[in-house]
Amino acid sequence: MPARFRFALALFALLLPGMAVAQAYVPNFADATLSVIDAATNGASTPIALPGTGPEGIAVTPDGNRVLVALRNGNSGGESSNGTVAILDTASGAVTATIPTDAGPVGIAVSPDGKTAYLALDNSAAGSNLWVIDIASATVSAEIPITVANQAPFALTLSPDGSQAYVVSSAGLGGGPGSLQVVTLANQSVGSPIPVGADPAGVAVTPDGSLLYVANQDDGTVSVVSTVSDSVTATVPVGQTPFGLAVAPDGSQLWVANAGDGTISILDTASNSVVATIPAGSGPGPIAIGFTPDGKTAYVPDGGLFTDATGTGVLVIDVASRTVTATVAVGNQPLPVGNFVAPAVSSAPALAAAVLPGSRAVETGTPATIFATLLNISTTALQGCSVALPVSAPPGLTLDYQTTDPSTNLPTGQKDMPVGLAAGAGQSFLLTFNSMASFDQPGLPLVFACDGVPAAASIAGLDTVDLLYSAAPVADIIALAATATPGVVEVPTGGAAAFAVATDNAGTADMLRVSADSGATALPVTLALCQTAPATGTCLAPPAASLSLDIAAGATPTFSVFVTATGSIPFDPANSRLFVRFEDSSGILHGSTSVAVEAD
Numbered sequence: 070m071p072a073r074f075r076f077a078l079a080l081f082a083l084l085l086p087g088m089a090v091a092q093a094y095v096p097n098f099a100d101a102t103l104s105v106i107d108a109a110t111n112g113a114s115t116p117i118a119l120p121g122t123g124p125e126g127i128a129v130t131p132d133g134n135r136v137l138v139a140l141r142n143g144n145s146g147g148e149s150s151n152g153t154v155a156i157l158d159t160a161s162g163a164v165t166a167t168i169p170t171d172a173g174p175v176g177i178a179v180s181p182d183g184k185t186a187y188l189a190l191d192n193s194a195a196g197s198n199l200w201v202i203d204i205a206s207a208t209v210s211a212e213i214p215i216t217v218a219n220q221a222p223f224a225l226t227l228s229p230d231g232s233q234a235y236v237v238s239s240a241g242l243g244g245g246p247g248s249l250q251v252v253t254l255a256n257q258s259v260g261s262p263i264p265v266g267a268d269p270a271g272v273a274v275t276p277d278g279s280l281l282y283v284a285n286q287d288d289g290t291v292s293v294v295s296t297v298s299d300s301v302t303a304t305v306p307v308g309q310t311p312f313g314l315a316v317a318p319d320g321s322q323l324w325v326a327n328a329g330d331g332t333i334s335i336l337d338t339a340s341n342s343v344v345a346t347i348p349a350g351s352g353p354g355p356i357a358i359g360f361t362p363d364g365k366t367a368y369v370p371d372g373g374l375f376t377d378a379t380g381t382g383v384l385v386i387d388v389a390s391r392t393v394t395a396t397v398a399v400g401n402q403p404l405p406v407g408n409f410v411a412p413a414v415s416s417a418p419a420l421a422a423a424v425l426p427g428s429r430a431v432e433t434g435t436p437a438t439i440f441a442t443l444l445n446i447s448t449t450a451l452q453g454c455s456v457a458l459p460v461s462a463p464p465g466l467t468l469d470y471q472t473t474d475p476s477t478n479l480p481t482g483q484k485d486m487p488v489g490l491a492a493g494a495g496q497s498f499l500l501t502f503n504s505m506a507s508f509d510q511p512g513l514p515l516v517f518a519c520d521g522v523p524a525a526a527s528i529a530g531l532d533t534v535d536l537l538y539s540a541a542p543v544a545d546i547i548a549l550a551a552t553a554t555p556g557v558v559e560v561p562t563g564g565a566a567a568f569a570v571a572t573d574n575a576g577t578a579d580m581l582r583v584s585a586d587s588g589a590t591a592l593p594v595t596l597a598l599c600q601t602a603p604a605t606g607t608c609l610a611p612p613a614a615s616l617s618l619d620i621a622a623g624a625t626p627t628f629s630v631f632v633t634a635t636g637s638i639p640f641d642p643a644n645s646r647l648f649v650r651f652e653d654s655s656g657i658l659h660g661s662t663s664v665a666v667e668a669d
Contacts, residue, residue, distance in 0.1 A: 091361045092159070092411045093368045094136045095383055096124035097400025103138060104383075104399035105162070106368065108361050108410075111385050115589065116400045120167050120460055121153040126175040126224075126406045130183040133411040134159055134523045135204065137186050139174035154188060155460070156207055159411065160418060160523035163459035163514045166207035170200065176224035177407055179204070181231040187254075189215070189222035189236055198222045199236060199252065213257050217248050224271055224406055228296070229278045237269040237283055244268060249283055249292075251299055263299055265292040271314040271357070271406070273323065275338060282323050282336075284311040291325060291334075293341050303341045307334035313357030313406070317388070318364040326355035326369060333358070333369065335391070347391045349384055356380075356403070359410035364388060368410060370403035371396075419447035419522035422532040424515070428661040429502070430537035430545040430576060437502040439534060440478060441470075443517050443525065445490035453520035455487040456498055463508040466536075468515075469501045490519065504538045509657050511535045528643045529588060530663030537658060544620060545576030546651040546660025558647065560594070560634040560668040568664055569606065570628040570649050574620045581651045581659055584615035585630050587666075590644050593636030594666065598649070601627045620651075634668035641667075 091108040101124060102116030119140060126139030136157045143150040152174035156166040173191035180186070186202040197212030199222060215222050220238040227234055234254055239247035247269040248262035266285025269292070273282045281294040284307075291311060293303040308327025316323050316338065323336040331354050335345040349355035349369055356372035367388055371380035383403055385395040421444040429437035445451050456470040472482040475497040482488070488496055500515075513534050514527040527533060537543065552558045552568045560566040585596040599608035600618060603625070610616070612631050620626060630649060638645050642665035651660035 092133070093359055093383070094127060094129060094405075094409050094411065095370055095399050095403045096127050096138055096405055096409075097402060098123055098125055098372070098404035099401035101140070102400045103136070103157070104403070106383060106397050106399070108366065111395050111397055113383075113397050113399055114162070117157070117162055117164075118461060120155055120164055125404050126177040126188070127409045128177045128179045128186060128407045129409065129411040130179050130204070131181060131412065132183055134183075136411070137177055137179065137202075137204070139170075139177050139188060141173060141175070141191075143172070152190075154186075154202065156204065158516065158518070158524040160420075161459075161514055161516060161525060161527040163516055163524070163527060164461050165457075165459065165516055165518075165524070167460055168202060168207055168209065173221065175406055176222065176236070178225050178227045178234065179408075180227065181229070185210075187225060187227065187234050189225045191221045191223050199225075199234065211257065213252060213259065215250060215252075215259060217250070217262050219244075220248060223269070226272050226274050226281075228274060229276060235272055235274065235281055237265065237272045238262075239268045239270075247285070249281070249294060251296075260299060263294060263301065265294070265301060266290045266304065270312045271326075273314050273316045275316050276318070276320040280338065282314055282316070284314045284325060286310050286312060289327075289329075291323070291336065305336060305341055305343065307336075307343060308332045308346065313355075315358035315360055315367075317360055318362060324358045324367060326358050328354040328356050328372070331355065333386075345391060349386075349393070354380070355384070357405045357409065359405070359408070360388070361410060362412045370399070370405055372402050372404045418526060419445065419451065420517055420519060420525035421446050422515070422517035422525040424500070424532050424534055426547045426549065426660075427530060427533065427663065428535035428546070428548065428658060430539065430543050430659045432542050433505050433507055433538050433540055434503075437536065437538075439500050440473065441498045441500050441515070441517070441532070442475070442495050443490070443498065444495040445492060445519070447522065448492050450489060450491050451519035451522060452489045453487045454490050454496065455485075455518060456500060457516040457518070459514050459516055462513065463504065463506070463510050465506040466502060466504045466508070466538075470498045471501075473497045473499050502536060507538050507540045509537050511658050526643070530646050530648055530661075531642075535658045535661050542577040544574055544579035544581060544651075544653070544659045546581070546620065547573045547575055548649060548651065548660045548662040550649065550662045550664045552664050557642065557665045557667060558632055560632050560638070560666065562634050562637050562668050565631060565633045567629050567631045569601070570630060570662060572620075572626055572628070572651075572660065574622055574624045576622065576659070578619065578621045579653060579659065580617060580619045581653055582615055582617050583628065583649070583651055585647060585649050588646055588648050588663075590646070592638055592645060592666065593634060594638070594647070594668070595633040595635065596630065596647065598628055598630045601629050603627045632666065636668070638666055638668040640665075
């Protein structure tokens with residue numbers, strides 16, 4: 070197995086102890102992205118672009134491996150545009166499937182076994198407005214009629230055992246009383262509508278399944294519904310325009326996000342009375358509540374749905390003290406409807422992947438090839454292992470994969486044939502890209518997956534590819550880095566180290582700028598590089614931050630990169646990486662490579 074792939078195995082072995090953390094997935098309605106918040110650090114990822122507009126409904130599978138997002142593809146309820154449900158793999162952050170829907174997909178919930186999703190469509194068209202989705206195949210398996218006169222389904226939740234769906238419907242703001250319907254999922258029977266307050270939005274169920282709570286926006290109330298009698302047993306006044314709500318994991322409290330007055334009402338579920346009202350920051354207005362699995366922290370998106378301002382933050386609230394401890398910056402108008410906090414997944418990742426080279430630049434219609442290795446780092450054999458493009462890949466791009474003999478790199482087996490992997494084993498592949506359209510796609514994630522486990526985590530520079538397709542012939546710099554420790558440059562704190570880069574221009578001649586950087590992570594390093602004499606490795610000119618070089622077709626220039634550490638860099642190869650890039654005068658990549666860096 071090549072050194073870089075051996076490094077991938079070691080890399081993921083070192084990452085295993087810190088992987089089990091809860092995460093919050095926040096759809097940003099106004100800019101069609103998804104922000105991911107790490108509950109351990111309360112830091113947010115770069116927002117993930119979604120395949121549509123108006124993301125709102127969201128659900129996380131019980132194992133935390135997938136997130137389902139409902140996109141309206143319009144601006145508000147009642148739009149005529151058809152919608153989309155996107156399915157994301159949480160390990161890679163890639164959209165792996167999309168499902169077209171009728172207009173207004175919003176409420177979505179996942180069964181306890183993680184196999185089935187239920188989708189409420191916020192439109193009042195006669196017909197079937199509760200859809201059943203098979204998650205594994207990304208197909209609609211059934212459509213259930215939800216027919217309340219002049220009302221449209223909006224949100225839903227499932228009973229703890231998954232046997233029933235509770236769907237709230239309304240006629241919209243100012244439209245009068247709404248309703249709650251109980252759907253028995255085994256036979257898809259729909260109970261009679263239960264009247265609740267005006268314009269209901271959020272709905273939540275207690276962990277024991279005995280009580281339901283419905284937030285009524287126009288009334289400023291919460292309806293308490295007994296699941297035994299299927300009737301409203303209490304109506305509790307809360308703040309202005311209550312929208313989202315959630316029951317604490319231990320069932321003792323209900324938190325209600327009052328979007329109209331910027332407060333959170335806290336109800337005691339034993340007495341169904343408000344025991345506290347707390348301010349929810351100074352932003353546009355809280356829109357939803359999400360508890361971490363341990364119940365110690367609540368996440369409250371400040372969406373600004375009913376104000377002139379558009380929120381861009383998520384409040385982090387300590388449940389015990391009921392105080393805001395942080396605000397996490399996300400995208401524009403965070404607006405989750407549904408369960409948006411994933412459990413702390415305790416199982417270790419099962420897959421790791423690496424590619425080589427990490428960049429290709431070719432003319433349209435020309436195949437671009439790279440090698441990849443997929444590693445089964447679990448203790449059980451896996452089946453159905455394959456490599457695929459994410460749904461977010463450029464239109465017209467295709468990918469074929471074929472197994473190879475790692476000692477010769479020669480193809481074996483059949484194209485696009487999934488394979489099995491024994492525990493601890495790896496498989497090398499030849500990946501072939503093709504496109505008739507031009508595009509520039511740096512950092513394209515690939516979906517390395519096997520049946521029944523999360524896809525391999527997407528790590529920039531390790532298992533992503535910088536891909537350029539051009540209408541005219543272009544320079545194509547195949548770059549490989551060499552370090553004393555495979556894949557890692559080790560720098561003493563306050564000292565310096567170096568690594569080498571070898572290249573081969575498989576394309577046309579071009580004047581390119583060669584530079585080094587630390588990518589999206591700011592690291593305490595100073596970088597300089599020089600072109601070297603291949604035979605001796607000595608610099609042909611003094612090292613500089615960058616250099617311009619006319620690289621001829623077929624040329625094989627070599628370089629040294631010098632790294633000076635000004636502070637400590639813990640070993641974190643997924644985030645602490647150094648990149649060497651070859652860019653043209655327009656800043657378009659024609660080649661790249663990367664190494665991990667640590668300094669102690």
